[in-house]
Amino acid sequence: MRETPFDLAIEPRGDARNVVVLWATGAKRRLGLGWTGATKYLTEVAPSPPWDAHLLDAKFSVLRPLGISGEPLAPTLMVDPAMRKSLPEILRPLRQRAGDRPLVGFHPGGSQIERCLDKEQQMTLLRSLWDEGYFPVILGSPAEKKALSLMMQTYGGQGAVFGEPLPMAMAFLQQVDGFLGMDSGPAHIAAALGTRTLVLVEPIKAGITTPRGPNSVWYPLKIDRPLTPAHYSEIMNSLKALMSRP
Numbered sequence: 001m002r003e004t005p006f007d008l009a010i011e012p013r014g015d016a017r018n019v020v021v022l023w024a025t026g027a028k029r030r031l032g033l034g035w036t037g038a039t040k041y042l043t044e045v046a047p048s049p050p051w052d053a054h055l056l057d058a059k060f061s062v063l064r065p066l067g068i069s070g071e072p073l074a075p076t077l078m079v080d081p082a083m084r085k086s087l088p089e090i091l092r093p094l095r096q097r098a099g100d101r102p103l104v105g106f107h108p109g110g111s112q113i114e115r116c117l118d119k120e121q122q123m124t125l126l127r128s129l130w131d132e133g134y135f136p137v138i139l140g141s142p143a144e145k146k147a148l149s150l151m152m153q154t155y156g157g158q159g160a161v162f163g164e165p166l167p168m169a170m171a172f173l174q175q176v177d178g179f180l181g182m183d184s185g186p187a188h189i190a191a192a193l194g195t196r197t198l199v200l201v202e203p204i205k206a207g208i209t210t211p212r213g214p215n216s217v218w219y220p221l222k223i224d225r226p227l228t229p230a231h232y233s234e235i236m237n238s239l240k241a242l243m244s245r246p
Helices: 016-025 055-066 081-086 088-098 119-131 142-154 166-175 185-192 229-243
Strands: 008-011 029-033 044-046 103-107 135-139 160-162 178-182 197-201 216-220
Touching: 008 016, 008 055, 016 029, 029 055, 044 055, 081 088, 081 166, 088 103, 088 135, 088 160, 088 166, 103 119, 103 166, 103 185, 119 135, 119 142, 119 229, 135 142, 135 166, 142 160, 166 185, 178 185, 178 229, 185 197, 197 229, 216 229
Parallel strands: 008 029, 029 044, 103 135, 103 178, 135 160, 178 197, 197 216
Antiparallel strands: none
């Protein structure tokens, strides 16, 4: 990178390690946030945003010293046309099995503990989706497909498992009627595709890490505590309200 005479290098995460990398490139101007130190390696330090700012707003604020302000662009994604063309082969039999029931993608969570429901919570939500008239489709990676299929058999209801690679999963998320899941990658993808998305998120992170999208809402949920029937009822009511949007 030193072979390129950069005029400006920007570090929007506030990570001291990245700041040192900017300095090592030899860029003339080095702009960043000083959240974790190493500001001596920056030529300009952007004002720190409020602690409760959405991460998208927080990172965008690094551009203020350049005179760039305002609202950041809303995240949007486009689906690979080839994936969209081949999706009907998977989607058609699911629609036939679902009948009049709306297809709702369900993702139980990511790799981080605070972003993953336990098995009992997952199966209770699956049963709740079915009991409320939806056809749940559990989403996961190809490597997770076998375990998710076993869980689908265990929970005692009907539904399906979708364990295709990410490009195909994006096409699928654009075509489902709704999405329910934890604050992890698939939820952000669904929201950016404009899909009706209900995100379950730790209260301390609500409005900070939650996805942004025209049809995205969130429900605060402390997953390290037992979920009561009232929790599941409120989640389903939130989903119903979301699904009723035009």
